[in-house]
Amino acid sequence: MLTCRQMTELVTDYLEGRLSWKDRFRFQLHLGTCRHCREYVREMKVAVRTLGRLPPVEIPPATMDALMERFRSW
Amino acid sequence: MRFLRRATSARDQGTAAQQRAASHQDRALVVRLLARDEAAFVSLVRTEHESLVRLALVFVRNRATAEEVAQDTWSGVLAGLAGFEGRSSLRAWIFQICSNHAMRRSAREARSTPFSALGGPDEPAVDAGRFEADGHWAHPPHAWRADTPEQILERAEAVACIGRVLDELPPAQRAVVLLRDVEGLDAAEACGVLQVSEANQRVLLHRGRSKIRRALEKLLGDE
Numbered sequence: 292m293l294t295c296r297q298m299t300e301l302v303t304d305y306l307e308g309r310l311s312w313k314d315r316f317r318f319q320l321h322l323g324t325c326r327h328c329r330e331y332v333r334e335m336k337v338a339v340r341t342l343g344r345l346p347p348v349e350i351p352p353a354t355m356d357a358l359m360e361r362f363r364s365w
Numbered sequence: 366m367r368f369l370r371r372a373t374s375a376r377d378q379g380t381a382a383q384q385r386a387a388s389h390q391d392r393a394l395v396v397r398l399l400a401r402d403e404a405a406f407v408s409l410v411r412t413e414h415e416s417l418v419r420l421a422l423v424f425v426r427n428r429a430t431a432e433e434v435a436q437d438t439w440s441g442v443l444a445g446l447a448g449f450e451g452r453s454s455l456r457a458w459i460f461q462i463c464s465n466h467a468m469r470r471s472a473r474e475a476r477s478t479p480f481s482a483l484g485g486p487d488e489p490a491v492d493a494g495r496f497e498a499d500g501h502w503a504h505p506p507h508a509w510r511a512d513t514p515e516q517i518l519e520r521a522e523a524v525a526c527i528g529r530v531l532d533e534l535p536p537a538q539r540a541v542v543l544l545r546d547v548e549g550l551d552a553a554e555a556c557g558v559l560q561v562s563e564a565n566q567r568v569l570l571h572r573g574r575s576k577i578r579r580a581l582e583k584l585l586g587d588e
Contacts, residue, residue, distance in 0.1 A: 294500025299490040303571035307552065327505035331491075334506055338578040341514040342546035346524060348415045354432070355410065358439055362406045365443045 293321045298328045302335050391455040398446055410439065413456065417463045419543055420558075423483065423536040424467035426474060434470055438463040457554035460544060464558050480559060484568075485535025490575035509585035523584055530580040538573035541566055546574065 293301070298321055304310050305318050322329050397405035417438050421431035441462045449458060495504040511517045518524060531539055531547075537559075544555040545566075556566050 294496075295502045295505075296489075296491070296493075296496045296500040299575075300571075302490070303567060303574060307567060307570075309567060327502045330506045330508065334509065334512075334582065335574060335578050337509075337512060337514060337517070338581055339546050339574060341517050341523075341527065341581075342542065342577065343549055344514045344518060345527065345547060346518065347412065350411055350414045354414070354436070355407070358410050358414070358436065359403070359407070361436070361440055362401075362403065362443065365401075 293317050295321075295325060295328050295331075298322075298325075299331060302332055305332070306335065306339070388451060388454070392451060394455060395446060395449055395451075398443075413459060414439075416543060416548055417459070419531075420460060420463050420540060421467040421470075423540040424464070424471040426471075430470065430474075431467070434463065434467045437466050441466065453554050453557065454550070456548060457550050457558060460548070460550070460554075460558045464560075480537055480540075480561060483535060483537040483540075484565075485538055485572065488572060490571065491579070506582060507586055509581065511585055517581065517585070520585075523581065526580055526584050527577060530577055534573050534576060537561075538569045538576075541569040542573035542577065545570055 298318065301310065301314070301318060305315065310318060322332065394405060394409065398409070414435055417435035418428065418431045421434035421438075422428065425431050425434060438459065442459055445462070449455065453461070495502065497503045509517075511520060511523065531542065534542065540559055541555060541561075544550045544558060545552070550558070552563055552566060556563050559566070561569070
C-alpha cells in the first residue's frame with residue numbers, strides 16, 4: 292500500500308499517465324480509501340487548470356508598435 | 366508579474382480529434398499571416414509575447430535582453446513562416462525559435478549555464494512535517510475557499526500569488542510549468558523546446574506544480 296507521502300510524489304506521474312499499470316492501480320486503490328489524498332490530487336488538478344486560464348497581460352504599446360513595424364516591413 | 370494564458374490548454378483539448386482541429390486552426394492562422402493579415406499578427410503577439418519574454422528570461426540575464434530575444438523571435442517567426450510544416454503546434458514552433466535565440470544569446474553573454482543546472486534543489490512536494498512517521502497525513506490538505514479555476518482567478522491576490530511563485534521558481538521549473546501548464550504544450554513539445562529528456566521534464570514539472578499548489582493552499586486553505 293502506498294503512503295500518503297508517496298502519493299504526493301507520484302501525483303504528476305499519475306496525471307501525466309506515466310505510472311505503470313501496477314503503480315496506477317496502487318495509486319487508485321489508495322485514492323479510493325484516502326479522502327485527504329483525493330483532496331490533494333483534486334487541488335493539484337485545480338492548480339494546473341488555473342495556470343492554463345491565467346488572465347492575459349497587456350503588451351506595452353511601444354513594443355506592439357515596434358513589432359507592427361517589423362510586420363509591415365516583412 | 367507578467368505572464369499570459371492560453372484560452373485552453375492542450376490537456377483540456379484532450380482528444381486526438383480536438384488536437385487535429387487545433388492543427389487546422391494553426392494552418393488557418395499561418396495562411397492569414399502569410400496574407401499579411403495585421404489583425405492575425407496582433408492577436409498572436411498579444412497572446413504570446415509576454416510568454417516569450419518569460420521563456421527567454423530562463424536563459425538570459427535581464428528583462429531588457431529577454432525583450433530583445435522575444436522581438437527577434439517574431440522576426441524569426443515571420444522569416445520562417447512560409448516553411449512552417451505543422452509537425453508541431455504553431456505555439457511550440459514559436460517557442461522553439463525563442464529558446465534557440467535565447468540560448469545563442471546566453472552563449473554570447475557567457476552565461477551558458479546548462480539547463481540541467483537550473484532545476485533547483487531536490488525538494489519534497491509537501492513538507493515532511495505534515496506527515497506521520499509512517500508516511501500518512503498528520504496535517505492533511507483541506508478544501509480551499511475558492512476551489513475552481515474561475516473562483517480562484519476572481520481573486521486578484523490569487524492571480525498575483527501565482528505570478529509571484531512562477532517568477533520565483535528555479536528557472537528550469539519555471540520554463541517547464543510555463544510551457545506545459547500556462548501555454549498548454551504537450552510533454553514532447555516542451556522537451557523539444559527546452560532540449561531536456563521527458564523524465565527530467567516531468568521532475569521539473571512536478572516540483573514546479575507542487576510549489577504552485579502549496580502557495581495556493583497557503584492563500585486559500587481554511588487552516
